[in-house]
Amino acid sequence: MDVAILCFDDFTDIDVFLMWDLLNRVEHPGWRVRLLGDATHHTSVTGLTIPMHGHVREAVDAAAVVVTSGPGARAKLADEAYLGALRLDPGRQRVGSMCSGALLLAKLGLLAGKRATTYPTQRERLAAMGVEVVEEAFVREGNVATAAGCLAALDLAGWIIEELAGEEQRAVVLRSVQPVGRGLSFASDQRLPTRIYGAAAGR
Amino acid sequence: MDVAILCFDDFTDIDVFLMWDLLNRVEHPGWRVRLLGDATHHTSVTGLTIPMHGHVREAVDAAAVVVTSGPGARAKLADEAYLGALRLDPGRQRVGSMCSGALLLAKLGLLAGKRATTYPTQRERLAAMGVEVVEEAFVREGNVATAAGCLAALDLAGWIIEELAGEEQRAVVLRSVQPVGRGLSFASDQRLPTRIYGAAAGR
Numbered sequence: 001m002d003v004a005i006l007c008f009d010d011f012t013d014i015d016v017f018l019m020w021d022l023l024n025r026v027e028h029p030g031w032r033v034r035l036l037g038d039a040t041h042h043t044s045v046t047g048l049t050i051p052m053h054g055h056v057r058e059a060v061d062a063a064a065v066v067v068t069s070g071p072g073a074r075a076k077l078a079d080e081a082y083l084g085a086l087r088l089d090p091g092r093q094r095v096g097s098m099c100s101g102a103l104l105l106a107k108l109g110l111l112a113g114k115r116a117t118t119y120p121t122q123r124e125r126l127a128a129m130g131v132e133v134v135e136e137a138f139v140r141e142g143n144v145a146t147a148a149g150c151l152a153a154l155d156l157a158g159w160i161i162e163e164l165a166g167e168e169q170r171a172v173v174l175r176s177v178q179p180v181g182r183g184l185s186f187a188s189d190q191r192l193p194t195r196i197y198g199a200a201a202g203r
Numbered sequence: 204m205d206v207a208i209l210c211f212d213d214f215t216d217i218d219v220f221l222m223w224d225l226l227n228r229v230e231h232p233g234w235r236v237r238l239l240g241d242a243t244h245h246t247s248v249t250g251l252t253i254p255m256h257g258h259v260r261e262a263v264d265a266a267a268v269v270v271t272s273g274p275g276a277r278a279k280l281a282d283e284a285y286l287g288a289l290r291l292d293p294g295r296q297r298v299g300s301m302c303s304g305a306l307l308l309a310k311l312g313l314l315a316g317k318r319a320t321t322y323p324t325q326r327e328r329l330a331a332m333g334v335e336v337v338e339e340a341f342v343r344e345g346n347v348a349t350a351a352g353c354l355a356a357l358d359l360a361g362w363i364i365e366e367l368a369g370e371e372q373r374a375v376v377l378r379s380v381q382p383v384g385r386g387l388s389f390a391s392d393q394r395l396p397t398r399i400y401g402a403a404a405g406r
Contacts, residue, residue, distance in 0.1 A: 012224075012399060013220060013223060013224040013227070014220065014221060014224035014225075014380065017216060017217065017220035017221070017224070018217060018220070018221065020216060020249070020251065021215075021216040021217035021220070021249070021353075022217075024216070024249040033249075045398075045399055046223070046224070046227040046236075046398075046399075048223065048253060048254075049253070049254060050251060050252070050253060051251075051252060070399075071401075117383055119383075119400070120383065120387060120388065120389050120390075120391075120393065120395070121395065121400050121401070123389055135383055135384050135388065135389045136383060136384050137382030137383050137384050137385055138382075147382075148382070148383040148387075149380065149381050149382035149383040149384075149385070149386070149387040150224075150379075150380035150381075150382075151354075151380055151381055151382050152382035152383065155382070176353075177217065177352065177353035177354055178352050178353075178354055179340030179341075179350075179351070179352035179353075179354050179355035179358070180320055180322075180323065180338055180339060180340050180351040180352040180355065181338050181339050181340050181352075182340055182352070183352070184323060184351075184352040185323065185338065186323050186326055186338045187323075188323075190323065192323070192324065195248075195249075196215060196248055196249075196273075197322075197324050198274075198324070
């Protein structure tokens with residue numbers, strides 16, 4: 001079961017990396033998280049270069065796809081080769097966006113006449129694409145969801161995890177990143193993701 | 204003014220990347236964020252490989268240093284070459300740790316007899332090093348601070364930003380990553396980091 005995170009040059013760091021980290025905490029048979037782009041590596045808006053696992057055309061095979069954000073997302077709105085390679089089907093996939101990634105979902109026709117959210121700086125542009133833009137952190141319409149404000153990644157990742165791996169995995173993953181004393185405790189009977197924290201954490 | 208983030212192989216992704224993103228949102232004369240390690244690249248616990256900007260020995264020149272976390276932090280406790288190269292001086296630097304990075308601060312003698320926090324799985328090990336471990340998200344003792352639970356990165360980054368770049372920068376940066384409708388709004392008079400969101404966001 002693949003979950004794909006779509007990247008491009010000039011991506012907003014945290015919108016890729018927080019999603020990547022959260023989704024990699026899931027323990028579920030066949031679960032695999034992949035970064036997909038249209039080059040072997042992509043460089044973030046702050047200049048950090050990371051390798052991709054595959055091409056954006058492979059998103060069609062994923063159980064869930066997250067479109068990330070940043071100036072690079074806006075550039076892709078005019079990239080016909082990229083848009084032609086990106087095939088998403090909410091009929092059989094969960095599809096989500098972080099922040100300005102919603103513009104790409106709108107461009108692909110997935111938000112027509114629907115409610116959606118985006119980063120404050122992009123709300124007028126998204127509205128101009130025929131979308132009902134609402135001031136909410138997470139908006140779900142069937143199998144398509146939009147999240148806005150970097151930490152709303154927890155809402156979007158949580159939705160994907162619950163849909164594909166169940167409610168308990170969602171709870172385990174989201175608890176594991178909370179601050180100590182504010183959601184995460186020193187209690188020893190607390191289950192944590194074993195991939196990150198070792199087998200002893202899986203009790 | 205350099206802020207250094209210390210990396211190693213098997214680092215916890217989000218403890219490096221959230222700090223990296225937050226610190227890169229700061230607008231302050233000479234502000235520069237650098238990833239320091241003991242190789243040209245390091246690979247996270249999930250398998251993501253990123254390039255370093257310099258060697259850990261350069262941490263001595265930074266205004267603030269953040270020690271990150273993960274299985275790799277524990278491995279460095281027994282790496283004499285690494286420990287010998289890592290010189291930190293809270294007399295003239297702000298020094299902080301995320302999660303199990305506190306073990307390295309303790310190993311360097313920076314937490315002796317002090318209050319500190321760490322990830323739940325590492326609390327007994329940290330206590331065995333002569334540290335008073337408390338169940339709190341962020342603990343500051345003078346120029347040394349420990350944070351635990353991934354999202355406590357906001358507390359640690361916020362402290363460093365306020366100390367080095369001022370209270371307004373702290374507010375601008377931390378607001379910019381909040382979820383829409385929960386700290387970040389659609390109001391157009393809201394100042395946002397221009398490096399990430401463009402000049403128009405800096406109003």
